Amino acid sequence: MGRYFKRKDSYTPLNNLTETEKLNMNEENKMSRRQVVAGLGAAIAAATVSPALAAAGTTNTQVDGPAKISDPTKIYPKPPFKSQPQPWPGLQSKMDPVPDCGETSYKGSGRLTGRKALITGGDSGMGRAAAIAYAREGADVAINYYPTEEQDAQEVIALIKKEGRKAIAIPGDLRSEDFCKQLVQKAISGLGGLDIIVNNAGRQQSVNSITDVTTEEFDATMKTNVYAPFWIIREALPHLPPGSAIIGTTSEQAYDPSPDLYAYAQTKAATMNYVKSLAKQLGPKGIRVNGVAPGPVWTALQISGGAQPEKQQMFGSWTMLARPGQPAELASIYVQLAASDASFATGQIYGASGGVGQP
Secondary structure: OOOEEEEOOEEEEHHHOOHHHHHHHHHHHHHHHHHHHHHHHHHHHHHHHHHHHHHHHHHHHHOOOOOOOOOOOOOOOOOOOOOOOOOOOOOHHHOOOOOOOOOOOOOOOOOOOOOEEEEEOOOOHHHHHHHHHHHHOOOEEEEEEOHHHHHHHHHHHHHHHHOOOOEEEEEOOOOOHHHHHHHHHHHHHHHOOOOEEEEOOOOOOOOOOHHHOOHHHHHHHHHHHHHHHHHHHHHHHHHOOOOOEEEEEOOHHHOOOOOOOHHHHHHHHHHHHHHHHHHHHHHHHOOEEEEEEEOOEOOHHHHHHHOOHHHHHOOOOOOOOOOOEOHHHOHHHHHHHHOHHHOOOOOOEEEEOOOOOOO
């Protein structure tokens, strides 16, 4: 079939066109080609941009609203607290108010999926908060605690299992070297490995004068706070793969010791020191070592001999927030120091003290 050019209501063979009509036809063809190319470009651009827009739209639909913020001076109880002495080591479930360890508030996001953690003092306080947070971040968790703390410990075990994670309960006395060795081996056996160690358990007894500190008490504090982490780390080290994390719970007492915590304060300085020393030693092996330094945090330490009665009743009133911290407020620090995306953090001490103390 021959080619035709449209003249108003009729078609004319190309051979019969005038020169002017041929020029007009060429210009129309050029415009048609430009329109086609432009149309294709727009279609390609739309195809490229649409998934991004769709993704953005999906993301937006998942947002419930603006991030919620809270006034930190009003979200937790303030002193005075009632006098409530308990025999050492105390049960946090019997405290008033009961410490918040994130039981209902901590929300995980899979940051520790597949990890395997051993936490000492995991029944209460910061250890409990870390155990709950780790499980909700996807880790399997073994907790150690003193045998008389079984009631608090079983609450933690139930919370870990509720997240579908392995929960291993290992009661025992950290003042025993043999038990510390067994603790590590039981954790490795029960969890199928180990790559996070949180040395959190601590003994704190308030004594006004050094002349009243018995050798037995001094020895118990040193073995719980200094010897136990040494025994545990030494036993675990051959089993820790590169990428593992060791976290010690130190204290503001390492920097600004109270006169009535002569024994406890120096153990926290020792903890800070071993964190910095081991970080240098184990860094080349790919193992990170860090510490958390709480200020006044409401835990069973205070009501089981760790604070004088008058100090316990006004505990935390001297902070910038006029209250003590809660263990839940430190949980995210323990998660951050264990998570692989904090891979450049080692030899660090992270403080959380309500604006007092150091670092």
